[in-house]
Amino acid sequence: MFYGGDYNPEQWPEEVQEEDVALMREAGVTAVTVGVFAWSRLEPSEGEYDFAWLDRVLDRLHDGGIEVVLATPTASPPPWFTLAHPAGLPVNADGVRLTHGSRDTYCVSSPEYRAAALRIAGELGRRYARHPALAMWHVHNEYGTDCRCDLTAAAFRTWLEKRHGSLAALNEAWTTAFWSQRYSDWAQIMPPRATQYLPNPAHVLDFRRFLSDSFLDAFVSQRDLLRTFDPSIPITTNFVQGDWVSVDHARWAEEVDLVAVDHYPDSAGMSAEEQTAFAGDLARSWGGGRWLLMETAPNLIYTPGRMHAKEPGRMIRHSLGYVARGSAGAMYFQWRQPLGGAELFHSAMVPHAGPDSPVFREAVSLGRILENLPPLGDPPRSEVAVTWDAQSWWALQGAGLPSADIDYAAAVRQAHRALYRAGVPTDFVFPGLPLDLDPYRMVVAPHLYLVSDRAADAFQQFVAAGGHLVTGALSGIAEPSTRVIPGGYPGAFREASGVRVTEWHPLDPATPIALDDGSAAHGWSERVELAGATAWARYAGGVLDGEPAITRQEFGRGVFWYVSAGLDDESWRRLLGVVAAEAGVSPLVPDLPPGVEAIRRGSLLFLLNHSSSEFRGIAAGSFAVVEGQGWKALR
Template sequence: MPLWYGGDYNPEQWPEVVWAEDVALMRRAGVTLVTVGVFAWSRLEPSEGRHTFGWLDRVLDLLADGGIRVDLAVPTASPPPWFSLAHPDALTVTRDGVRLTHGSRDTYCVSAPAYRAASLRITRALGERYRDHPALAMWHVHNEYGTPCHCDHAAAAFRTWLRERYGGLDALNDAWTTAFWGQHYSDWAQITPPRATQYLPNPAQALDFRRFVSDEMLAHFREQRDLLRELTPEVPVTTNYVLAGWASIDHWKWSREVDLVAVDHYPSGRGTAAAEQTAFAADLARSWANGRPWLLMEQATGYVTGPRMTAKEPGEIARHSLQHVARGAKGVMFFQWRASLGGAEQWHPGMVPHTGPDSRVFREVCALGEALKRIPPDEPADEPLVEAEVAILWDEEAWWAVQAPGLPSAELDCLAAVEQAHRVLWRQGVTTCFAHPSHDLSAYRAVLVPSLYLISDEAARGLGTYVRGGGTLVVSFFSGIADEHTRIRPGGYPGALREILGVRVEEFRPLADAVTLTDFGVATAWSEVVHLDGAEAVARYPGGGPAVTRRRLGEGTAWYVSTRLGDSGYAGVLARAGLAGSGAPGVEIVRRRDRVFALNHTQDEQPVPVHGTDLISGEPLTGVLNPGQCVVVRAT
């Protein structure tokens, strides 16, 4: 199937006279799919049980007549004002005990019975009305799940979830180490979400609450998904993921439940940094999708993070989009079609900016639509969509645990460590994917473990089996320290990985100042007192203690990096471990089945080992990319 192209379309923000112009401009831009109705609940149901679908009927008919398909949204991320007034107990309560008021989006408690019932009613109404509409291509449930609530509804649901997880209070008290600070629970009614408290919260309780939030929201999604599948069994159902510290969503688990993995991505960097972040997000999405095609549901025609919005440089709209396609996207979408004239995100860029279609941005949007038409669809095949020989372990639960207060250093950052591992390999032209610690890793020649604080016994055994079978393992500091309940593994660090790595860390020594190692350059933020127990030192601290070690185990090799290295130092470790790439920084070459994508993110001409006819321009490529150029050629 050809690539999807389009974005969020919010016709309810505009007078009806604009709609026909929108469809004409969409056709001009090559748009094939739009998301409709994400935040339209108050327009679709202006009072309880009274639906006003006439305007949406006309919008969908216009789109269908224009040959544009619809990703029809179930608008449960933004309950209408009448609902909040009728059910104040369903409004969000913060961990500080403050009940929020209506006036933004996501102001609901996913555990509130009234909210769950209202969600199903609007879902059924939409499903029954549009089940046979020719524009319907996909269902879009909710928007960017992840907002928690700490109210009494959430507390009751949390206790139910805990009963199912632990069975009894003895098991819960053991897992949460409630003997500390006299927190032993003798009745389920004593347990609440981790609300604001005098000092540090219980880290196991906080982690379990984030797990609960993910599962509770997944239950909300499943209820709507199952109803829509009953009404339209042939229409796929999805939701859009967001990778953010506030979003308590286990995307590995969720990806087994959606018909299509769909993600939103807004890079915070500029230039090459944005390209690095885009590749990271795309590889993560493809990995969540188990190597299958996925969808970029949202991006922007400009940068929307930081102190102010700035436009992307000419050509970046296409380069970022083609990065996603190269790494497995079956389409690229934007938020949103027209930039809003009012409202909280009126300065969020659109495919049609405030200045209208006579603009650089819209011209680039049209050029991208034309380019995507020229990229042929994937041929059916059994081999992976994108080949990758190196995996980076990623576990959201470990990331959540490292966000808790009370750790040995405020400098510890699981996500930053994972991003560095991916960034360093990307700069060397090494295509990677992500894997959960519980996955079978035997297909990879190397596995990187950046600051994986939590790990189960089973996953640790799997890593040992992987190395003994011939794999290369590179583990970074603060990995393997705690079990899945955040309980520290006694006997020395790195806990569950000591035997595999052949080291025993006696003590953590956070660094106030940078130090220079005997190899791999400067180390910052963190150091450890490392004792060799089967490994050999490859680099040492100024005092002579091991800093980077290597152990040959069975047919494979396990490396340990006990400090934070700069990108060049970490690249040096990976090169010594046999993971050096041949790419040039800022030049991206990715093979997707029978096509090779080559993208130049630099301002200079770059030689590339790619030859053939560019499918986008029709021009021959003779081994050199112009500044900012993107090409797609048939693999030879």
């Protein structure tokens, strides 16, 4: 079990570092991440290295029985680098070159940056690959810095030529006949920058794909260099999500030895627990069952505009939720709260108040809990999956869409939330990769905008073989190039769904939409023609009064459900409950009350009581871990 967090000894004198090791041992810490932002300390001027302090840190940690996840510090180039190599600074979409003063001030396409990054990684590898404290390499930090400079433009053109093969193919894929955008020379293509009106959506999407591949190439170059020093040491980088992150993590997962994820819930209410479940299920699915929570906040939740202090027991419950969903431990940002800098009030296991504090006492309790857990097996494969497709997400962030309120990530989270509240264990599947849907009885595919022929065939075969598929608005609309599939929506799924959508009717999100089965919706409706499907529910009132809203078609041995309305959470939960029952899917533990969560990992059943009431001997805000397969074991 990895238990600990990001440790920044370069910020503290030696006497504090001595205290740190003693406190880590008291808390049961097993591993810390070192060096993430230490480049300027490790290389104070170009080619001049200072490793003596890091030698002492690693030796001290090893003597204290604490393993080290050693980072390459390449997310934060030092001031000397940006002064000597100004072309290594990023350029934003307005064409403005940013200045040094934060982390992530680099251009991944800069040869000078890439060379400097490999040099410092190589020096670390040569010196520490055989150090007895080293447990894992942590390359970079949260890849995702966007740059649109001329160096990036040249690299983008090279990438486009490899992807499309010819300008004729690119012009066809990008529909450049529109608005006289046809390219006659590769040199005419630039990264998407600020423009007069709407940018070409295919151009923007390909640029995000290019960025993902460029970041991956930067990671792989460091990874492969580090492997030359000792191939037995595992190597990872920390995945971070956000609508600004141009990284397709599902594609990256096969390039790391252990998927590592940073996750910070952003709600003070119960949705923080729902977000924790979402992140854990997604990471487990990326990692093929096993992954690592590399960063989360121990005692704060960063809600918009303020920092919410976690209630007693919440740090433990969140951490166990990740572990139950397959994490190889619980790591935090950060170990000790800094006294200055841009994140001086960021959450930490040792806060400004010191170890005599609620968060440190809870960290000590969690360390003992993790140490005393019985052996952890792998989480079982679920019978239900939700689709996650980064490229559909990026495409639906584009301009010129029928509603400014379209939110891919929110739609996927809503589907997962409905299953979470129903107590149904859930995996994720990735339509941009080869799909194996055989383990599943039921798949939910919200807003799956881009669908390749290969993915469409996989979904159709899944239903024909007896699967139950639920999709709807904004799904099956376009090819991966973003070119619309003509003939009516949902183009890629028309045959299997038995419907043909001829019009979208987006509304203000506050506008209520009623269905005749009692379901409530808002914000989105469609004119749906039946082409073999039957109407499960119809619109009640408004311009679409009496028209199909939710449809069901038996296709082969399975069933295809199409949901055209923007259902609210409760309506989604009820509908997916109906589909699950038809598919033969049951909750892991039936009839759990709201706020009580059950997760199975191996032979262990984790029961997390997030509610304010005692449940079956589990105090409010507490947990139980039950060995064996039966619920009765709790008694």
